[in-house]
Amino acid sequence: MKLERLVSIIYKLLNNEVLSASTLAEEYQVSPRTIYRDIDVICAAGFPVVSHQGMNGGYGIMDGYKMDKSLLGSYDVDALITVLTSLSTVFNDVRAQGTIERLQTIGEQHERPNLTVDLNTYRTEPDSLSHLRAGIMEHHVVQFDYINSKNERTSREIEPVRLQFKYRSWYVYGYCRSRRDYREFRLSRMLNVHLTNRHFEAHVLSMEEPSTAPPVTQEIMTDVVFRVYPDALAEALDHFQQADKQFHEDGSMTMRVQVHKPLQAPWLWSFLLSLGSGAEVLEPLALRDVLETQLRNALRRYDKLNH
Template identity: 35%
Template sequence: MQIERLVQMIFYIVSRKQVTAKELADYFSVSTRTIYRDITTLTLAGIPIISKKGTGGGISLMDGYALNKSFLTNDEQVQIYQGLQILQASNYPDAEQALNKIGALFDQPLINDWLEIDFSHWGSSDDEKITISELRRAITEKYVLTFEYFNSELQRSERMIDPLRLIFKSHAWYIVGYCHTNKAIRVFRLSRMKRLNVTNTQFERILPEDFSLGESTYTIEFVSFKLLIAAEMSYRLFDEFHEDQVERCSDGSYLVTVQYPLNEWTYHRLLSFGTYVEVLEPAAARIELKKRAKKIAYQYIKEEED
């Protein structure tokens, strides 16, 4: 619709200071004649658009002109305001100053206690806490990160990466970056990164356009697990499993079908359910957990005998 194109055109010109009619025509997939008609329409509506011909000329807005808040719907105003609140909750620099200005413009009250973002785990000391401001600076200003990392096998390693993207996926934060150790793009779970440090060393690398988070995370072979989980553990089910993976049984217990790798991470996670979980499949995992359970039991039985 023309009205939508006209509004988009204004924001396009504002963001680029000065554009040509051909650039606008290419962007909106219309003719230059249509663009000039749109410019005339905007001018008649009171938008101070200046058109200069010749070398160095183009279409721009009069210096000092500001867009009125009426260009944004109420929902759009709320989304912008809440976005700034998210930045403020994560200790983003100067977010509160921007909030005050936007709040005055949009007539929105300053409500700053509805959200808090903290990347550290429960019980972390202050020196382990990571702010989104630190990560934003490292990624956008291209500073190398160093940290200790614990992988899914609980193995510790020293890492140095060029951080390229911060991602939230499936209840967890991840950093995508070029790992100097592996000489390749890797994905690191933020909760497993300890003693993270933003160095003073800058890099020039960018994330490849064909990067896919899904492809990069499926380097481990997964097998199908069938778990019988007692009703007492119902509070954990929908925190850790998708509803399509859970089936309620007639006795109140739950049958969970999920894909897991056969590794230390899986065994530790299943053992965290204690006696409230029974692995029905695969047989290899059932045998391994039986061995570990016997070893744990023997440790305490031996203590009593001694």
């Protein structure tokens, strides 16, 4: 514990001009006398700590002293700081913050960062990420209810292996005790996430595990073509960035995307219907029939409320 405190104090002094003994004592929950002894040890180790007198006095590193930057370039350091800062915010990770402070000593000092990354998400329960992260780090089983792609609700227990952020959402990969196999779960569909005290042995896995989803080949992909009107352009572009796009003089746009079995893809129906009158399906014609059926079913539900 003392060694960790000494290393942390060194990096704090490298990142700040002057820090008082009382400030350091409060942060590390020790007495000022302990800080004085720590500073003596740091000086004995060869770090040029100087003492500043006066009202705003304290300890600092001698001007001109720099950490060795030979291992990482400033671009590498800035990129690492950016990613770690986001992770520190998402998980409230004190250890990540300590790493950031150490990297800042060899990075370029910018008044304003030229890159930011936001890994946070509003689509998960407030404590789900922290519970899963703790389960991974401490090898504890996690319980939760899950809504699958068929809208079925089941209770699950998993031995979490890793968290993944992809497709603008968080996922957790782990061993599902209910299915007795490895599974991937989307956090937005997880409810009542609970970290248990039950311990499991660490999993030894290769870097890339085989996907649990069936392979999708080019032969079973279908072109879906729809016209998007000006009042729905932004939302359509957010969802289908890689689509083939053709803009028209009236401000509308035709989008062409390849979808696996679009007549059996509720996620696609939901998205197209969410655009309301801002989109119209042109191909395949059978998809128009599917959307019309969905609209009629929705209207029937509201008719029941009115009678």
